Amino acid sequence: MVSPDLLVSLVPLLPLLGFLLVALNVKKLSHGVTSFIACGSVLISFFISVYLFVVLQGLPEEQRFINVTVFDWISTAGFSAPFSFLIDPLSSLMLLIITGVGFLIHVYSIGYMHDDEGFNRFFSYLNLFVFFMLLLIMGSNYLLMFVGWEGVGLCSYLLIGFWFKNQNYNSAANKAFIMNRIGDLGLILGVVLIFVQFGSIQYADVLAKASAYSVGSEAITLITILLFVGAMGKSAQIPLYTWLPDAMAGPTPVSALIHAATMVTAGIYMVARNNVLYALSPASMNLILVVGLATALFAATIALTQNDIKKVLAYSTVSQLGLIFVALGVGAFSSGIFHMATHAFFKALLFLGAGSVIHALGGEQDIRNMGGLRKYLPVTFFTFLIGTLAISGIPPFAGFFSKDEILAHAFADGFAVWLIALIASLLTSFYMFRLFFLTFSGKERASHEVMHHIHESPKSITIPLIVLAILSAVGGFMGVPEALHGSNWLGEFLSPVFAPSASLLELHHLDHATEYVLMAVVIGLTLVMIAAAYFMYVSKNTVPVKEGQALNGIHQLVYNKYYIDELYNAVVVKPLYWISGKLETVVEKSGIDKLVHLSGSAVVEGGKATRWLQTGNIGFYIFAMVISIVALLAWVMINH
């Protein structure tokens, strides 16, 4: 029997090896070999993850963790960051999602990237991404998490700018990296402060010492806020969200894997991992709640007006992540993780479905040029429908259970919180069905040329869609609430991770009657939204107006994403470059350097008394200097 230690190390190691193999032979490998290496490495990691999950299940609840130290990474001056892994229920669940969904998206990419000349390069980046994502999740200390955190940011950068001939894509890639770096600075400062406070950056040590702090401790509040700044960047929350919609420049499988299912959930993982610290700081929790609510609502309104199929899904992702932060903000950590898991299924499904549509239409992404695709793309249509139902929260699809849990906790926290979260959810079902109807129903609006070539996607694309559709359909059953006579298996499974914070946060529980009423209200209103979307986009056949046509005031504002990019440009980017320009021309050249020259001249003026030495030839000075040194050396030798 192989030791679990080795198996744990293999999980991230295999994708790393896959990356190295493909990257070092990027010119030589055939597409087939590359696909085999890239998909195979992730698949084996998935199998190992399943095995570790089973092993973990078999352990008594309080011993559900495996620690593995590989080597000492940075260790000096009393600071120590080993390369060490921690498998516990939280990381185990994340491993399953990352390697499982990751594998499906790898397979999908074989078909999707088939004709691309950068096929091998693409798969090498994808494997590298999986490696870093696994480090992020498995690291047993903050610095190793940071390694993964920045590493996935790198892969995101490389993949957004994958088609590097297009400078708009490259700019989107730079934007993603730089905005994430703003968050990362917060995160790393938080990590250092943890070291200052706790004298260690191992999760276990911090957890053990956290109990010494009282609720409301200023040090903990500062730490948790700084960490959350990192989450704002990585998980695209206000104000650092604007990179994510632009990140859609990357190939669609990347949008599904990195910008929907895995990387953007890193912030959620991080907050959940630090649930004890957050529980000690009500101020940070409130901040998370407010940011989550604002983002959920704000991004949902933008999604209502977008016409690019991927942009709609991108804003939807931002909004859904906001909803998950609402759950974290009210202290319902396991509900947040639950929705993160189901969201990984249905949002990956929706993105891959969108990719299948784009693939079929030869690159078309504008839903105004789609319509009536149902009969041409039956598998895509059907799976996309399941994804849409799941995200809208229609029972018994996955999103229903997880969203219901969040809304119930929101209600318990306060009516206003619930109301905003509810509005965001209702907007979600509306814009998703708008997207669905405009794509698959109604008139065919694509050109004859496009319709002539239309075809359902190959098996490598449809099979992942079907698997994800099944997961989106039944994934919710891992967390059926007690009100529906479920056992909430997921909540139980994760409870050891959240137990320390549970004692600090007293979560209000609703009685079953209230829960039933809430469920009924939510489902009823959701059906109304779907009906409204049907009425508007199927019965009335409304098509969003063409580019350049006048929109009314508010619509114009929302369609242009509230001009936030323009605002950042005017308030941050332009001033930064203006100041930098002035620093160079005014401070540097006319200021400091002038002074230097002036003092130089002053010395020369003063030195005129010794004019006989000034031959004006610098070579002479050097010569004199060298001669003096040589003479000195000679004199010393003679004297000995």
Place this chain on the structure above:
Amino acid sequence: MLTTFLIFFPLLAALLLFAFRPQSAKAIALGASIVEFSVSLIGVFTFDKTGGAQFMVNVPWIASAGIHFAVGMDGISLLLVLLTTLLVPFIILSSVESRYDKPHTFFGLILMMQMALVGVFTAADGFLFYIFWELALIPIYFICLIWGGDNRGKITFKFFVYTLAGSLFMLVALVYLYLQTPGSHSFDISALYAAGKALPASAQSIIFWGLFVAFAIKMPVFPFHTWQPDTYTVAPTQGTMLLSGIMLKMGIYGVIRWLVPVVPLGVAEWGSTALILSVIGIVYASCIALVQKDLKRLIAYSSIAHVGLIAAGTFTLSKIGIQGAVIQMLSHGIIVFALFFIVDIIAERAKTRSLSELGGIRNVAPILATVFIIVMLGSVALPLTSGFVGEFLLINSLVHYQIWIGAVAGLTMILGAVYMLTAFQKAMSGEVSYLATGFTDLTWNEKMVLYPIVVLIIAIGVYPAPLLAISEPAVNDLLLIISDVTAQIK
């Protein structure tokens, strides 16, 4: 013995090149530098990890004046000597012989430079240190003056006078300290330490500024930096590599060896000022790098920003900060060397360094692009590259010192990404510009230089432990020397 060899062997090789003017000057210089590197590796492997100054040589030189030829290496010296002996072969290998008129002089000067640099990093006598310090200026001055670009006369003159002026302050400070030593006076390092420590705080403050100005100019630290961008830009590539890869470390090394332990009270008084200047320099130089149009000049400003962080971390006088500074000196040395080499490769092929004219090189030179990306990631301190280890330790030390200062210094993480990524995008990505036509990918010779560097960047990033272990005892010793003084203040 080993140290003496490391100092005089390159000099010997240089003198041979000057005297015999052989045909294959590059090959001979390369051979000599590889021998030198191998010997320094022997030093690394026989070094006693428990610490202390080793490979000591101490013979009277000008006995009547208390001047000794005293050299030796503790962990900090050893790592900087290693950096020097590692980079010089690469610098020689990276040069195209045919580009230089009188190649024997050119390579001879590089070897002379190496001798002086090793001397600076190993000297244990104040006078000897000063001699090597000045000696290092001469070859680099000639390299810039003879083989530099447009306007080199004026620019190298400024460089020379500026740095020489700085050193004169140091000379005065050293002589003053020397005169404070008891008996018939001595330049011995421990005698100078003792003399410095015995001085009242006010006198130590004056000495502090004398020494600090010399070191600050060399690094350079804001606002003593204005000679640097012009000199880096106009110098021939190998000159820029010597200046940025190794020579600027003389300044940091000076602070660690010849400033902090010499006048601890002066440092206690003024160190925070120096630290703040360094942090201002990080942001200031990063901002100016943002608006550079010449790729080489952009890297020059980025170097000011990076060295600012190293200096700031050093002035926290904490173990973690100085350890960070030492490892970051190594990392910065290899990364900045590679960056300037990449700029040279691009500029030679495209005949321009202007970011607005370049573009699309990635299409025609994918290997160069990949190497550039990895080196760039090292420069922006991505984890698992060498740049991260040092940057993290340095920022860590600054947060310990004062959180807001740490946060401001940390802006380098963001601004560094902005200017490097933008520069990469402009030069490498996009459609092929007309300049890139006929642009060939890396040659065999270039790969020989860049591949090992890339491996080093990642290897140090993944496993920095052995390097950190070498310098740790030396840093402990240093902090021990000043500990009683810092305790007195409290």
